[in-house]
Amino acid sequence: MVFQRISSEAETLPYDDDQEGLSGQIVFKFSHVVAENTPKGQAADKFAELVYEKSDGAIQIVVFPNGSLYSDIEEINALKDGQVQMIAPSTSKLTRLSEKWGVLDLPYAFTSYAAITEGIHGPLGDELLKSLEADGLKGLAHWPSGFKQLTSNKGPIEKPEDLAGQTFRIMQNDIIQSQFNLLGATAKQESFNFTYNLIEAGEVDGEENTISNIYSKKFYTVQDHMTITNHGYLGYAVMMDQDVWNQQTDQTQRILLEAMNETTAWNDENAQKLESEQLQLIKEKSAIRIHELSEKDKLEWEEKLAPVYAEYADAIGAGLLQELAALQK
Numbered sequence: 005m006v007f008q009r010i011s012s013e014a015e016t017l018p019y020d021d022d023q024e025g026l027s028g029q030i031v032f033k034f035s036h037v038v039a040e041n042t043p044k045g046q047a048a049d050k051f052a053e054l055v056y057e058k059s060d061g062a063i064q065i066v067v068f069p070n071g072s073l074y075s076d077i078e079e080i081n082a083l084k085d086g087q088v089q090m091i092a093p094s095t096s097k098l099t100r101l102s103e104k105w106g107v108l109d110l111p112y113a114f115t116s117y118a119a120i121t122e123g124i125h126g127p128l129g130d131e132l133l134k135s136l137e138a139d140g141l142k143g144l145a146h147w148p149s150g151f152k153q154l155t156s157n158k159g160p161i162e163k164p165e166d167l168a169g170q171t172f173r174i175m176q177n178d179i180i181q182s183q184f185n186l187l188g189a190t191a192k193q194e195s196f197n198f199t200y201n202l203i204e205a206g207e208v209d210g211e212e213n214t215i216s217n218i219y220s221k222k223f224y225t226v227q228d229h230m231t232i233t234n235h236g237y238l239g240y241a242v243m244m245d246q247d248v249w250n251q252q253t254d255q256t257q258r259i260l261l262e263a264m265n266e267t268t269a270w271n272d273e274n275a276q277k278l279e280s281e282q283l284q285l286i287k288e289k290s291a292i293r294i295h296e297l298s299e300k301d302k303l304e305w306e307e308k309l310a311p312v313y314a315e316y317a318d319a320i321g322a323g324l325l326q327e328l329a330a331l332q333k
């Protein structure tokens with residue numbers, strides 16, 4: 005093994021706090037909240053491998069998965085405080101930095117993987133990454149994961165009105181909250197790492213997430229129904245603290261960027277591959293009942309959720325909304 009992944013806080017770390025490894029390496033801690041067998045988990049590991057190779061072992065990315073260091077909101081503060089040097093939060097959690105990010109949370113913002121790739125790696129995605137500068141952060145890349153699906157113990161969920169009266173765990177994001185409220189559901193904004201327990205304890209009926217998170221965190225084992233709605237985008241913005249970035253030599257910056265670009269291109273394919281493999285595994289391993297919305301059903305969901313666009317138009321801004329509309333044509 006050429007790079008390290010630390011899975012528990014208790015393990016002894018082979019470096020001190022000033023980014024100098026015991027053998028003189030530069031060490032960057034990369035914290036994230038999901039499992040290793042997800043698009044983000046695999047991309048973080050791939051990035052670590054590439055950086056290690058390209059620097060002949062002089063730069064080490066130590067990946068901390070599963071929220072083993074920090075939960076989702078904590079990790080943004082930990083990055084700013086210099087406790088970790090890299091994070092890749094879901095973009096939905098960045099609306100607390102700038103409401104612009106909410107453009108990616110709009111219902112059915114993207115309707116295909118091709119549209120995701122075009123939008124996220126085009127001017128829309130670039131403008132969002134650049135907006136991180138205002139918070140002293142260096143946006144390095146977008147790593148899309150895919151589309152969100154709904155799971156619940158009260159189902160089946162076929163029509164938008166089937167959500168009425170149900171309670172869902174959602175990410176910390178008001179646009180998502182508005183969508184659930186619009187359909188008569190209650191939404192609880194809670195940390196990702198509490199989701200399984202909330203479902204198991206019956207404190208929520210369901211949640212929304214990618215297939216990879218539903219699979220790797222075993223939500224499918226505590227939920228009776230899943231609906232393939234593809235109703236929202238879920239992806240990650242990889243970032244560092246701007247000052248930490250500026251302190252790196254040109255050579256280190258070049259290696260990090262090269263490895264990041266290669267990882268990003270790799271993730272675009274890997275995320276889709278993992279999603280279809282893990283959907284198959286969920287079907288094989290469990291009795292969860294899966295309902296897939298037809299194209300006609302989807303139009304009904306889109307129509308019911310459409311008022312969210314007007315509600316958040318000012319917060320997101322006309323420019324980004326126009327870019328999104330161009331992608332939706």
Ligand code: LMR
Pocket residue numbers: 037038076093094174175195196212213217238
């Ligand atoms: C969630 O909080 O549901 C997910 O966005 C977590 C993640 O990073 O994929």
